[in-house]
Structures are given as structure tokens and as C-alpha cells.
Amino acid sequence: MAEASMDAEAPTVRLGLLGSPNSGKTTLFNALTGLRAKVGNYPGVTVERREGSTRVDGRLVQVIDLPGTYGLDPVSPDEAVVARVLAGEVAEVAPPDALILTVDSCSLERSLWFVAQALRLELPTCLVLTMTDELTARGGRIDLERLSAALGIPVVSVVGHRGLGVEELRGQLRDPAAWERPPILPPNDPSERQGWMESVIERVLVQRPERDPLTAAVDRVVLHPLGGSLLFAAVMVFFFQLIFAWATPAMDAIDAAMGAAASGAKTLLPAGLLADFVSDGLIAGVGSVVIFLPQIVLLFGVLYLLEDVGYMARAAFVVDRLMGRIGLEGRAFVALLSSYACAVPGIMATRTIPSPRHRLVTILVAPLMTCSARLPVYALLIGAFVPATMAWGPLGWQGLALLALYLIGAAAALVAAAVLNRTVLRGEAMPFVLELPPYRFPPLRLWASQVWGAASAFLRRAGTIILLVSMVLWVLLTFPQVPAPPGANEAEASRHALENSAAGRLGMAIEPAIAPLGFDWKIGVGLVASLAAREVIVATLAQVYAASEEDEVSLRKAVREDRNPRTGELVFTPATVASLLVFFVFALQCMSTLAVMRRETNSWRWPVFAFGYLLALAYGASFLTYRIVDALWS
Amino acid sequence: MTDLYLSSLPVGSIATVVGVTGKGIQASRLADLGFLPGTPVTCLRRAPLGDPRLYELRGVQLCLREAEAACIRVSLDG
Known part of the structure; x- marks a missing residue:
């Protein structure tokens, strides 16, 4: 009911949240809207759509979290969505009235290129410099007043996960129409735009941040040719164990509880169709949904933790070469590995793959990985028909048969990925982009959400x-x-x-x-x-x-x-x-x-x-x- | 001053971007990522299997595969 009445009230302003991946955009979105985000998809594409709302002085402000993008030329489907939303071409999403532009303060030197493109949209814009605590810790300093003067728009410094600066930003949200607008737009010509960008940097970047010493030290181990590979293998074994073995007790408990509920229903209800429907149809059906929860919660608990800390990008770096051969990228590895336990969490794990095409290929081949639901079938047939004798040394024929089935599945997945990439999903090769963010303590609220x-x-x-x-x-x-x-x-x-x-x-x-x-x-x-x-x-x-x-x-x-x-x-x-x-x-x-x-x-x-x-x-x-x-x- | 492609820049050395030779999308994406003329770029390390490589430029660390790095002309100072 609360939601219905909220929907009935027309928002006074629609804000678009625009920024690069890793710019703290999602953290800011959560800080602004709390946990009331509505998550959906943009029509026809695998790009997630998130909208939320917040109240400023009792007035409703709607916030659209636009997909993370490095530029406004529609290169990837994500960026095409951003361009279409901004142009008002997506029927379900009204274009924003104003923009909040998030920029990681440590990467200002790069991000002004994007800021220049965004300002040319000629919407009221407020720049939010994020992670300014990191900038200070790394000895960097930006003159906010000069930045605001140079761009001709309001600038707010925010540390999203600690809520610093969020109130000041809310103050700005009272009246976006009154925001200062740039007197002259940044140039469109690339070399002129670069000149504009360098002159702004010279005026506002008082002290360039140093390389983060903690990240450099940890990366000496995590990205070391041998140490990094071993760590990667260990993390993957851990994932496999997590989905395959450690989720089992909870799944068994759910299974037992559902079994008990089903037989309870059978004894309580008079014997007949109704009892059969409730126990074998309804309760068994609910059970077949809930049974996946332990795997999903465990997998995503660890996956998002490693993602937020910054390890997943490193893991992708380590294994990218292998996945590149079949036209995928490093992050697809976790999804495919998880699919060995079950394709359901495996397919959901593709959410961390930024390129929609890679994501789709990974989703389409994930069911070929031998999931644990095939094991009872293999066990029955192999147990009944393959002799339980030793083939060679301690290797039995039954074990070899099982291994062969696993290998056929994995090989088929690799071939199918390579073929799909060259046929059904062929398209212009997207430049592979993988940014390694500094290691961070994860904002736990964001992680939980x-x-x-x-x-x-x-x-x-x-x-x-x-x-x-x-x-x-x-x-x-x-x-x-x-x-x-x-x-x-x-x-x-x-x-x-x-x-x-x-x-x-x-x-x-x-x-x-x-x-x-x-x-x-x-x-x-x-x-x-x-x-x-x-x-x-x-x-x-x-x-x-x-x-x-x-x-x-x-x-x-x-x-x-x-x-x-x-x-x-x-x-x-x-x-x-x-x-x-x-x-x-x-x-x-x-x-x-x-x-x-x-x-x-x-x-x-x-x-x-x-x-x-x-x-x-x-x-x-x-x-x-x-x-x-x-x-x-x- | 020696001109070479970023993909052959030795690990640990610093060079300056001269220009990007790729096609439309690739070139504009590399510009978005900060590969603009005059930008200093350091090759930090290679992945265990040789590719991709990790570069640092404009305060950001990012990985490029050989195919992309081979579109970026750089000049080695000294």
C-alpha cells in the first residue's frame, strides 16, 4: 500500500545518476535512496535497470541509476541504453530532468574527458567527487571551488559508504533547475577538448595522488606469476567447495523440512487429490525453489565480497588469456566453475561480467558444465552398466566413465562458446577493458543489499x-x-x-x-x-x-x-x-x-x-x- | 625518442602516448580511457600467461589485451 501511494504521487524531479564503472555510483545511489530500489531490465537487453526515490524537504525525487559507462558514444549495449534514456527514446523510462555525475576523485585526470561529454547534454548537472577519503590518504588534493568555477556547475565531495557529504548533496537536490550552468560548453573536437581538459586539471589538481601503497604491496603477491596463479587456483577451489559441499547441509535441511511438510500435509488432509496436490505439487514445488537459496546466498556472499574488495578484477586479469581463446573474458571463469555445481547460481554469477555479449555467451554455455543434478543419473547408469573393476592401477572403469562425461561437457562448453561468439552473437569486437581498482574495505551495507x-x-x-x-x-x-x-x-x-x-x-x-x-x-x-x-x-x-x-x-x-x-x-x-x-x-x-x-x-x-x-x-x-x-x- | 606500439613496451618502462590507430569504436573507447596524445603511461606487469598487461595512466590502473595495446603508438623517452 505504501508503495502504491508513493507511485501515485508524481515526483517533482527525475535525477539521472551518470558515471564510469568503479566511480562509486552504486554506493551513492544506495546512500541516496536507501534499500528501496526497484530493479528491472531495460526492454530487449540484458542491462539492469535500477530506480529509487528519496525525499528532500518532503518532496519526492526520483533517482535513475544509469548503467556505468566510460563515455557517451554508444559503443556497448550499456552505453546505447544510456544514450537512449537520455534522448527520451525508452518508453518505460522518462528522461531525467537533471544529472548527477559521479567521478572517482583519484581518477579526475581521466574522468574530465567524460565530464566534457556529459556537459554537452545541456542538462542541469551536479558533479559528485567520490572517495575523497582515498584521495586524501594517497596525498592528493583537489580544489573544489576552482573545479566548480572551471566547470560552471556545482561540485560536492562525497564519501558514499560513510555518508559524508550526502546531506550537502541533498541540499543541492532541492532545486536542480537553479543549478549553475556552464557559460560555454566544453569543446567537441577531440584535440580542443583535450586542451580544455588539461587546462582544468592544471587549475584544480593541487596535488596528484600517489600510488596506493597497500594496493601495490598486495598486488606484488596477488598478481605474481606463480603466487597469483596459486592464489587464483585456491580461490576457485574454495568457490567449488562452497557450492558443491558447504551448501549441502543447508540444502539437505531444506529438503528434509519440505519432506516433513509434505508428509505432514498428507496426514492432516483427507487422502485424495487435494492431499496429493498439496504435498506432491505445491510443497514439492516450493521446495524446488527454496532448495537453491543456500547456494545462491553463499555464492553471492563470497562473489560480491571479492568483487567489492577488488579481487575479482585481479582474478579476471590472471585467467583472461585462457578465456580469451574462446572469446570470453576472465570473469566468465567463476560463472562456468559455479555451473559445475548448478547452472542456476552459475548463470546468476554472470552479473559481474560487464560486456553484455560475453555475459550472454556465458549464460548460453553454462548448462553444458556437468551440474550436480546429473550425478544421480550418471550414478544409476554407470553403476548398473559399467563394470566396477579396475582399468589401470587404482583407476576404475566407473570413475573413468564419470570423468569422461565431465570432460565431454566442459569441452562442449568451450567449443559452443567459441562458435556462438563467431556466429549467433557475432558483432564488432568490443575493446576489452578491465580496470584494477585499489583494494578497499567493502561497504557492508552495499554488500548485504x-x-x-x-x-x-x-x-x-x-x-x-x-x-x-x-x-x-x-x-x-x-x-x-x-x-x-x-x-x-x-x-x-x-x-x-x-x-x-x-x-x-x-x-x-x-x-x-x-x-x-x-x-x-x-x-x-x-x-x-x-x-x-x-x-x-x-x-x-x-x-x-x-x-x-x-x-x-x-x-x-x-x-x-x-x-x-x-x-x-x-x-x-x-x-x-x-x-x-x-x-x-x-x-x-x-x-x-x-x-x-x-x-x-x-x-x-x-x-x-x-x-x-x-x-x-x-x-x-x-x-x-x-x-x-x-x-x-x- | 623511439616510436613503438604500447604492446611492445617493456614491463617497468614509461612512455608517452603519441596516438591511437584503431577504428572508430576502438579509438573513441581508448580515448575515453585516457589514451590521449601526450599522456604518460607505465607498463606495470604482465598476467601470468603473458597477456593481458597492466598499465598505469592518469591515476588509473587498467589492463589491455595485446590486440588493443597494439593500436596505441607511444614514444619511449630518452
Whole structure:
């Protein structure tokens, strides 16, 4: 209600917050607006859109946090958005009436170039010099009065995370229309503009800041050829551990709690459809959303901490060469590595990649990294069909098979990234820009709001889709209901219900399409159900084979001995098993990944594309695998 | 005074930017980043795998890949 009444009141002024990456723009935005930012996307692009509001003397001031940019020539999609918003070409976002320009006071010598471009927009502008505490600590000094006189606009010095200078800025916000305007605009011609810039610097930069001694000392270790590489490896192992192992206790606890809630609902409600819906549809659906929270909170807690401290830029520097070979950049490494645990946090981790094209490529290949949801499927098939004997020394065949699946996935991701970069997402190469900011103690409020932002965005935007799809799947797996034949035991009744459900019929209907891969209708049902999440195929196969899911030995035995009723041949031949494993390496059977792709790219276009190209890859690779193994075996 | 490209500036040495030879977008972006004629630039270090390199100019430390650094002509003083 409070929000509705706020929206109803027309803001007196709209402020655009403009500045380079690392200029303290986001910290200032938070200091001005508190935690009431509305986060969304600009239509059609993966550029995040943040708006907030604040009150000055009881009047509402709206603040638009424009994407960070180094210049106003629309080079990247981010900058195109800035240019279009400023020109009033984005229907959803009214152009700002005035600009707040943030400039890191330590980089004034560079930033005046951008200031010159911004002043030519001819909007009332106030310059905010940020991180002036750092400037002082590094022995630098800027004469604010002379700067204000030289530019002809108000200048305020702010230390955003400590709130210093924010009140003075608020004072300015009372009446932006009255701000002093430059009598003559800075020149547009590059060499004249440079002359203007150097003359301003000469007048206002009383003392140039020294190199930050702490940063220089830490970088001697962090960027050292050997030490830096080892530290990078250690940090990545830590990330992997964090997502893979340390999130598990919390995830198990959520799983157990949801299980308890589901069985509680079953005992409380009268047996029947309602009880089934609440426990297997609703509670299981909520569970499949909440289960991701531990990974997301842990990953983003550490990721944003390292980002705010300044390490992520260094990590990108260390590993950039490797990622550059496949057309990506250093920061994509963390996202791809996280995807080994789960593509959902992995795709969300691409938020730290500044270039939208790199970000999109990383999002599209992340599902190829072997996530932990594939492990139960691999474990079932490898456990049932690969001999548990030693291949060479302590290396067993089963372990080697698992390793091969991991390697195929990783190799496919690298090839797909290189191909996507040269085909679908081809475009003029953006100059690679990576600034190494000085090390800083992270502003904890900003950090907390970033982590909260990631978690709540997942819950609101992806979570609702996941919940909806899991309900739909429940309906498909439950209806139509056909009574079980008399005398059937519980397992047989459950199998009968599944066979006659819409999903079961769908699995049978697609049998002709999947027969060339060596799959029969039972695998088809499993594939349909596994659209919810890959590991669901294990439970579904257990249901189809009327085996107990808990008792994996009986399921392994059932799939091993299953024969085609017409031909009497084994259903799971070596060729079929290999084909099915390869299918799971490539196919994007995960509604949560699709939902989070939709959330992060702000359109269904990319999740649909990813699903399609990965399905085509999976189909082709499975077909070839089936033919080759079949030919080799017989 | 020796002219060379920034990509071949040895680690630890200081040079002065002479000009940028890249195409439109590249050139304007490099100008935004401060690679303007007369700007002193130091090559601070190489990444462990050789590329990119870390430069310091106008109070900022930033990394450029070889492809970008090869668009910037610099002159080595002395």
C-alpha cells in the first residue's frame, strides 16, 4: 500500500545518476535512496535497470541509476541504453530532468574527458567527487571551488559508504533547475577538448595522488606469476567447495523440512487429490525453489565480497588469456566453475561480467558444465552398466566413465562458446577493458543489499516460474486418472497411474522420435518428467519399473534385465546406455535453468534458443553415439 | 625518442602516448580511457600467461589485451 501511494504521487524531479564503472555510483545511489530500489531490465537487453526515490524537504525525487559507462558514444549495449534514456527514446523510462555525475576523485585526470561529454547534454548537472577519503590518504588534493568555477556547475565531495557529504548533496537536490550552468560548453573536437581538459586539471589538481601503497604491496603477491596463479587456483577451489559441499547441509535441511511438510500435509488432509496436490505439487514445488537459496546466498556472499574488495578484477586479469581463446573474458571463469555445481547460481554469477555479449555467451554455455543434478543419473547408469573393476592401477572403469562425461561437457562448453561468439552473437569486437581498482574495505551495507538483491530476484522472478512449471508437471503426471487393476500392489498401482497419465502418454507418443537414439517409451517418460529437473528421471524410472526409489540395487537390477516384450532383446544395451548418458551431457532438461535464463536475459528468446540448440546437440550426439557403440559392440 | 606500439613496451618502462590507430569504436573507447596524445603511461606487469598487461595512466590502473595495446603508438623517452 505504501508503495502504491508513493507511485501515485508524481515526483517533482527525475535525477539521472551518470558515471564510469568503479566511480562509486552504486554506493551513492544506495546512500541516496536507501534499500528501496526497484530493479528491472531495460526492454530487449540484458542491462539492469535500477530506480529509487528519496525525499528532500518532503518532496519526492526520483533517482535513475544509469548503467556505468566510460563515455557517451554508444559503443556497448550499456552505453546505447544510456544514450537512449537520455534522448527520451525508452518508453518505460522518462528522461531525467537533471544529472548527477559521479567521478572517482583519484581518477579526475581521466574522468574530465567524460565530464566534457556529459556537459554537452545541456542538462542541469551536479558533479559528485567520490572517495575523497582515498584521495586524501594517497596525498592528493583537489580544489573544489576552482573545479566548480572551471566547470560552471556545482561540485560536492562525497564519501558514499560513510555518508559524508550526502546531506550537502541533498541540499543541492532541492532545486536542480537553479543549478549553475556552464557559460560555454566544453569543446567537441577531440584535440580542443583535450586542451580544455588539461587546462582544468592544471587549475584544480593541487596535488596528484600517489600510488596506493597497500594496493601495490598486495598486488606484488596477488598478481605474481606463480603466487597469483596459486592464489587464483585456491580461490576457485574454495568457490567449488562452497557450492558443491558447504551448501549441502543447508540444502539437505531444506529438503528434509519440505519432506516433513509434505508428509505432514498428507496426514492432516483427507487422502485424495487435494492431499496429493498439496504435498506432491505445491510443497514439492516450493521446495524446488527454496532448495537453491543456500547456494545462491553463499555464492553471492563470497562473489560480491571479492568483487567489492577488488579481487575479482585481479582474478579476471590472471585467467583472461585462457578465456580469451574462446572469446570470453576472465570473469566468465567463476560463472562456468559455479555451473559445475548448478547452472542456476552459475548463470546468476554472470552479473559481474560487464560486456553484455560475453555475459550472454556465458549464460548460453553454462548448462553444458556437468551440474550436480546429473550425478544421480550418471550414478544409476554407470553403476548398473559399467563394470566396477579396475582399468589401470587404482583407476576404475566407473570413475573413468564419470570423468569422461565431465570432460565431454566442459569441452562442449568451450567449443559452443567459441562458435556462438563467431556466429549467433557475432558483432564488432568490443575493446576489452578491465580496470584494477585499489583494494578497499567493502561497504557492508552495499554488500548485504547486493546479496539480498540476488536472492530476492531469484525468488520473485525465477521462483514463480519454477513453481508454476512444477505444478503443471504434477498435473501432467497425475491426470487423467485411470483406476488400477484389482489386486495390484502399491508399486504396480503407481506404475499403472504413471503409464496412463498425460506425461506417460507423451513419453509413449515421442517413442518414434527417440527410437533412433536407442530409447524406448519408458526412457521417453523419464525424459518428459526430467524436464522438471534432471535427477527426476531416476525417480520416474523407479516408478515405471515399479521399483522402490530408495532401493537403488533393485532399480539397477530392473533396468539391467528389462527386455523388449516384442523382440525379447535387452532394452538397455551398451549402445542405449552410452546414448542416454551422452544425451544427459548436452540436453537442457532443467526448468529452473530456463527460468533463471529468462530472468537474467529479460526475454524468452534466449532460454528457448538455449533449449533448442542443446536439444539438437543432444539428439545428434546421442544418435552418433548409439550408432558407433552399436557397430563396435556387435 | 623511439616510436613503438604500447604492446611492445617493456614491463617497468614509461612512455608517452603519441596516438591511437584503431577504428572508430576502438579509438573513441581508448580515448575515453585516457589514451590521449601526450599522456604518460607505465607498463606495470604482465598476467601470468603473458597477456593481458597492466598499465598505469592518469591515476588509473587498467589492463589491455595485446590486440588493443597494439593500436596505441607511444614514444619511449630518452
